[in-house]
Amino acid sequence: GAGVSQSPxxxxxxxxxxxxxxxxxxxxxxxxxxxxxxxGQGLEFLIYFQGNSAPDKSGLPSDRFSAERTGGSVSTLTIxxxxxxxxxxxxxxxxxxxxxxxxxxxxxxxPGTRLTVL
Amino acid sequence: xxxxxxxxxxVSVSEGALVLLxxxxxxxxxxxxxxxxxxxxxxxxxxLKYTTGATLVKGINGFExxxxxxxxxxxxxxxxxxxxxxxxxxxxxxxASNFGNEKLTFGTGTRLTxxx
Numbered sequence: 001g002a003g004v005s006q007s008p009x010x011x012x013x014x015x016x017x018x019x020x021x022x023x024x025x026x027x028x029x030x031x032x033x034x035x036x037x038x039x040g041q042g043l044e045f046l047i048y049f050q051g052n053s054a055p056d057k058s059g060l061p062s063d064r065f066s067a068e069r070t071g072g073s074v075s076t077l078t079i080x081x082x083x084x085x086x087x088x089x090x091x092x093x094x095x096x097x098x099x100x101x102x103x104x105x106x107x108x109x110x111p112g113t114r115l116t117v118l
Numbered sequence: 119x120x121x122x123x124x125x126x127x128x129v130s131v132s133e134g135a136l137v138l139l140x141x142x143x144x145x146x147x148x149x150x151x152x153x154x155x156x157x158x159x160x161x162x163x164x165x166l167k168y169t170t171g172a173t174l175v176k177g178i179n180g181f182e183x184x185x186x187x188x189x190x191x192x193x194x195x196x197x198x199x200x201x202x203x204x205x206x207x208x209x210x211x212x213x214a215s216n217f218g219n220e221k222l223t224f225g226t227g228t229r230l231t232x233x234x
Contacts, residue, residue, distance in 0.1 A: 043224035109161035
C-alpha cells in the first residue's frame with residue numbers, strides 16, 4: 001500500500017514568511033509524529049498526535065511552530081515568521097495501534113520536506 | 119531522559135568486510151531500540167528493532183544487532199559489506215509504552231562508506 005507522503009518535497013522561502021508543510025500518514029495509522037533533521041541538531045522530535053488525544057508538543061522549538069491534525073488523518077506543520085535556523089528537513093512518521101491497544105513500535109517515515117529559509 | 123550515543127560519525131569498510139556500527143543508550147525505563155537507515159535524499163527506513171524477548175535481532179539486508187543490557191549497547195553488524203550498504207545509519211531509543219507516546223530519540227548518525 002501507499003506509504004507516508006509529504007508535500008512539498010522542497011520549499012524555499014524568505015525570512016519572515018510563513019510556511020505550511022503537509023503530511024499524509026498511512027491509512028489506518030492513528031499515531032503521527034513530526035521530526036526535524038538539521039545539520040546542527042541532528043534528528044529531533046517535534047510533536048506527536050494520537051487519535052483525539054491532546055498532542056504532545058514538547059519538542060516544538062518555539063511558539064512560531066504549530067501543528068494540527070484534521071480528522072485524525074492529514075497533518076499540517078506551520079512555521080510562522082521563518083528564520084534561517086528553521087532550515088532543515090522536516091520528517092513525518094506514522095504508526096498503527098494493534099488490537100489490545102498496543103502500538104507496533106514501528107514508525108514509518110515519509111520522504112521529508114526540505115525547507116530552505118533565505 | 120533518554121539519550122543515544124553513536125561512536126564514529128564516519129565508518130569506512132572494504133566490500134566484503136565486517137560492518138560494525140556502535141550504539142550506546144541511556145534510559146531510565148526498559149527501552150525499545152531501533153536502527154534506521156537513510157539513503158541520500160530519502161526518508162528513514164527501519165532496519166531492525168528490539169522490544170522484548172530475544173536479544174539478538176535480525177533485520178533486513180543481512181543486518182543484525184544485539185541488545186546488551188549490562189553494557190547499555192545495541193551495536194549493528196553485518197558479516198559482509200556490500201556496495202549498496204553505503205548510507206547513513208541512525209540508532210534510536212523510545213520508552214516502552216502501552217497506549218502512549220513512543221517518540222524516538224536519535225543518535226547523531228554514522229555515515230557508512232564502502233570501499234571497492
